Amino acid sequence: MDRKLMEEMLTRMKLHLLKGEDIGNLKVGALFALGEQLSAIFYYVGHELGSKIEIENGPITEIGQIIAKFIEITQQYHLGEIIIDEQDNGHITFHLADCNSCKDLPVATPSDNSFCSFEAGVFAGIVERMSNKRCFAQELECRLQGRASHCQFMIVIPTD
Numbered sequence: 255m256d257r258k259l260m261e262e263m264l265t266r267m268k269l270h271l272l273k274g275e276d277i278g279n280l281k282v283g284a285l286f287a288l289g290e291q292l293s294a295i296f297y298y299v300g301h302e303l304g305s306k307i308e309i310e311n312g313p314i315t316e317i318g319q320i321i322a323k324f325i326e327i328t329q330q331y332h333l334g335e336i337i338i339d340e341q342d343n344g345h346i347t348f349h350l351a352d353c354n355s356c357k358d359l360p361v362a363t364p365s366d367n368s369f370c371s372f373e374a375g376v377f378a379g380i381v382e383r384m385s386n387k388r389c390f391a392q393e394l395e396c397r398l399q400g401r402a403s404h405c406q407f408m409i410v411i412p413t414d
């Protein structure tokens with residue numbers, strides 16, 4: 255367990271409850287502090303959710319069209335603001351401002367663990383549904399790791 259992160263979450267939960275504020279994301283942060291295996295569960299749930307988002311006129315195969323539609327959907331569902339870093343036929347790398355999972359959480363301890371595997375799963379599910387190909391997404395850098403101001407993700411799209 256990441257004891258330092260857990261203490262930080264508990265302290266903030268106490269303050270939020272006193273002020274009558276929501277503690278949903280802090281509870282998730284406390285779960286995260288408990289252990290690594292949760293990121294796989296969050297990814298799975300996110301992937302299931304992303305797969306439920308219907309895409310009109312699919313499947314889309316051209317990468318430019320995939321990215322345009324992907325940005326449109328992330329705006330529609332308030333998943334954060336996408337800033338594309340790199341793209342080719344097999345992958346999209348981007349920064350995410352205002353990431354839903356971590357926007358309310360403080361950078362407690364610089365760490366190597368990424369936090370937003372739920373988003374990674376959602377993004378993989380959306381692009382999978384769109385392209386009709388089995389995609390994979392990963393958070394490369396998380397704002398909570400303390401080195402960057404935004405989370406960064408990569409989506410891999412099989413090109414076969």
Ligand SMILES: [Zn+2]
Nearest residue numbers: 370396397405
């Ligand atoms: Zn993150």
